[in-house]
Amino acid sequence: MDNIVTIIGIIYGLMLILATFVRNKVTESIRIDALLIPQPTDSTRPLNLVIGLLFAGYGIYSLLAG
Numbered sequence: 001m002d003n004i005v006t007i008i009g010i011i012y013g014l015m016l017i018l019a020t021f022v023r024n025k026v027t028e029s030i031r032i033d034a035l036l037i038p039q040p041t042d043s044t045r046p047l048n049l050v051i052g053l054l055f056a057g058y059g060i061y062s063l064l065a066g
Helices: 002-021 025-029 030-035 046-065
Strands: none
Touching: 002 025, 002 046, 030 046
């Protein structure tokens, strides 16, 4: 069960990284900056890259270390 949650976290992190560069309905709906910032713009998109790298990196680390 823990591995499933970790893999879902990695997939979400990768989707956030993708949301930094690709604009479509799916990536727009999962953007973290759109949830946290009242008026998200293209200048707030890099926030998704940073958070996505953290999610995916921690998930990969958890799989390899555990």
